Amino acid sequence: MAEGNTIAESDVERWREKLLAARDASRPRITVCGGTVCLALASGEVGAALEQALEQQGMHASVEMKTTGCPGLCDQGPLVTIYPQGIFYTKVKPEYCSEIISQTVKNGEIIEHLLYEDPLTGEKIIHITDVPFYKEQTRILLKDSGLIDPYKIEDYIAVGGFRALEKALTEMTPEQIIAEIKRSGLRGRGGGGFPTGVKWELCRTAPGDPKYIICNADEGNPGCFQDRGVIESNPHSLLEGMIIGAYAIGANEGFIYIRHEYPLVVKIIRQAILQARENNLLGENILGSGFNFDIEIQLGAGAYVCGEETALIASIEGRIGEPQARPPYPVTKGLWGKPTTINNVKTWAWIPPIINNGADWFTQIGTEKSKGTTIFSLVGKVKQPGLVEIPMGVTLRHLIERIGGGAPNGKKLIAAQTGGPSGGCIPESLWHLPVDYDSLREAGSIMGSGGMIIMDESICMVEMARYFLDFSKFESCGKCSACREGVRRMYEILDYITRGFGQEGDIELLEELGQAVKIGSLCGLGQTAPNPVLSTIRYFREQYEAHIRDKHCPAGVCKDLVSLDAVKEN
Amino acid sequence: MEIDISKVDAIIDKHSLEHRWLITNLLAIQDEFQYLPQDAIRHVAERMNIPILQVYQVAEFYKVFKLEPPGKHLVSVCRGTACHVRGSEALIERMGDLLKIAPSRTTKDKQFTLDVVNCLGCCALGRVIVIDDHFYVNVTPNEVESILDKYVSNGD
Numbered sequence: 001m002a003e004g005n006t007i008a009e010s011d012v013e014r015w016r017e018k019l020l021a022a023r024d025a026s027r028p029r030i031t032v033c034g035g036t037v038c039l040a041l042a043s044g045e046v047g048a049a050l051e052q053a054l055e056q057q058g059m060h061a062s063v064e065m066k067t068t069g070c071p072g073l074c075d076q077g078p079l080v081t082i083y084p085q086g087i088f089y090t091k092v093k094p095e096y097c098s099e100i101i102s103q104t105v106k107n108g109e110i111i112e113h114l115l116y117e118d119p120l121t122g123e124k125i126i127h128i129t130d131v132p133f134y135k136e137q138t139r140i141l142l143k144d145s146g147l148i149d150p151y152k153i154e155d156y157i158a159v160g161g162f163r164a165l166e167k168a169l170t171e172m173t174p175e176q177i178i179a180e181i182k183r184s185g186l187r188g189r190g191g192g193g194f195p196t197g198v199k200w201e202l203c204r205t206a207p208g209d210p211k212y213i214i215c216n217a218d219e220g221n222p223g224c225f226q227d228r229g230v231i232e233s234n235p236h237s238l239l240e241g242m243i244i245g246a247y248a249i250g251a252n253e254g255f256i257y258i259r260h261e262y263p264l265v266v267k268i269i270r271q272a273i274l275q276a277r278e279n280n281l282l283g284e285n286i287l288g289s290g291f292n293f294d295i296e297i298q299l300g301a302g303a304y305v306c307g308e309e310t311a312l313i314a315s316i317e318g319r320i321g322e323p324q325a326r327p328p329y330p331v332t333k334g335l336w337g338k339p340t341t342i343n344n345v346k347t348w349a350w351i352p353p354i355i356n357n358g359a360d361w362f363t364q365i366g367t368e369k370s371k372g373t374t375i376f377s378l379v380g381k382v383k384q385p386g387l388v389e390i391p392m393g394v395t396l397r398h399l400i401e402r403i404g405g406g407a408p409n410g411k412k413l414i415a416a417q418t419g420g421p422s423g424g425c426i427p428e429s430l431w432h433l434p435v436d437y438d439s440l441r442e443a444g445s446i447m448g449s450g451g452m453i454i455m456d457e458s459i460c461m462v463e464m465a466r467y468f469l470d471f472s473k474f475e476s477c478g479k480c481s482a483c484r485e486g487v488r489r490m491y492e493i494l495d496y497i498t499r500g501f502g503q504e505g506d507i508e509l510l511e512e513l514g515q516a517v518k519i520g521s522l523c524g525l526g527q528t529a530p531n532p533v534l535s536t537i538r539y540f541r542e543q544y545e546a547h548i549r550d551k552h553c554p555a556g557v558c559k560d561l562v563s564l565d566a567v568k569e570n
Numbered sequence: 571m572e573i574d575i576s577k578v579d580a581i582i583d584k585h586s587l588e589h590r591w592l593i594t595n596l597l598a599i600q601d602e603f604q605y606l607p608q609d610a611i612r613h614v615a616e617r618m619n620i621p622i623l624q625v626y627q628v629a630e631f632y633k634v635f636k637l638e639p640p641g642k643h644l645v646s647v648c649r650g651t652a653c654h655v656r657g658s659e660a661l662i663e664r665m666g667d668l669l670k671i672a673p674s675r676t677t678k679d680k681q682f683t684l685d686v687v688n689c690l691g692c693c694a695l696g697r698v699i700v701i702d703d704h705f706y707v708n709v710t711p712n713e714v715e716s717i718l719d720k721y722v723s724n725g726d
Contacts, residue, residue: 040705074694223651225691301632318592
């Protein structure tokens, strides 16, 4: 592969220099968030109003406008930031735009009522870099979110994009790349936590050709949007990671499996692929290296179980998404029976920074067994919900109270739910635990792919378990009877309990059934579906007992069990 | 309903006739007709040489596919976890009461189809309702009626 290797001293580097030379860092720049949520809050209209105001005030030529991906502070949108100062405005409406141009952009004056208010202190904050929500994070994967335009590959190039690819293709052999990833200790970000380098090696050395790689972007977990956040803010980093991975594994074809419920993400990634092809970063003879690789998009059609890798493979093949027994694992027998590596969006996106900075840099972040950072969608009952990137090992309490700002309305927080319908609730008494794969598993939950829903005392844990089981019951593909029938039975018992028909022995029955479903199911969906029940029984048994014995719902949520003096307010 | 079968052919002809394109083709057909008309399904089965039973199996398995024509407006109420803990159940109930239909059904006058969806990724702003691609966020049950009113056509 290395012969006649004249790539790159280097194409990408020269391109970057040219781009940077043409840029004037002191030129005023306005960024507007164009992520799914901000667009839902009419950030498109805000962008148009800013353009119009610039035109009217004769500043169109001197100010650069940029629409960026999601910076993660979703409930404060639409977000507008004015550079070079980094003045940060929240909840911007089109009618404020003329003022923003005439006062802030022209004269550097601050418009008080648009500033972000620290939910902990009530202090108004001017600069984006001083916002505690951002200050407390370690943003590596999300480093460029809010700064670059996801529709422009040039923006990614300008911040160092595809440098890792160039390095991988010119200076490293596939074996060296795999060794580096293994040494970094990177574990799969989809929630399983399997060592990525080991997976790649198994796939590379597995007999059979061709080999395939797949990006799992089927973010079907309710309450999660971190993969959406990563792609919306920087789709090119995902592509770069996949190209490096394909080179290391020996694949020439890759797939991105993405849920159709994210139309904006699909549009952004399609555009990124086109631009990568136009610039010889995908396709034949990438950067003159002799390596060929291309990526296709496969849309998911609304089946949660397709997040499971064997079901996902079946779906790409055009069949119904029923999981298969493993082994054989996809690394030996995957797509069309060929060796296939499936990684989550964030796992792929981690590859470029690791190749750029080396495994030693990566191992310094995080804990002994869980390296790097992780991204959570922090939502539910917190003052400041949003997309948060923290090093592994940060305590839950720090994440929830310091970054999330704690309880929004004075009610006591009682649990953090991670891992969605596959995970469990971690009670407040255990929030001294560090966020990493193993601590969360020991606490009866899982890391999952990054959803974290904070719950306060107004939430009934039995009803929550019922909700998750309802979800799993609906999403079960029906192949294994333990999952198909067992989850349904568990749901029915929970439903009875929440309606006041609980009986002595129900808790024990749920525990027994839960174990049976776990053992008797082929795939992750069934194996983990009982977790929300088992973990809430473990930590909130008294709530179950109150429902069953006293026909009383302590949180006042279950309608049939609410006494008049406990009418709930929201 | 009569459909223009040449549109189905145009969709199929974009790719090879391999089985792997089945879901892609069905998605494109649904984009074209807003649902999967029987004739289109039969045509796909014939042209791709896949037993019609298998095509129906796929169409039934994946929740995005609709086998009946939907109403003029598509109402999606999110019941993802973040929306749920903020009380989306009450929204779903209110929407069902107002439209007088259960989730996944279409009103008699073919104006509205009600979908309850798992997560739209707007968790920080739950409770979320989407009507014809327009997002309504932080919706309270009391607001549901006035939101719906915007879509009730005059004279109905």
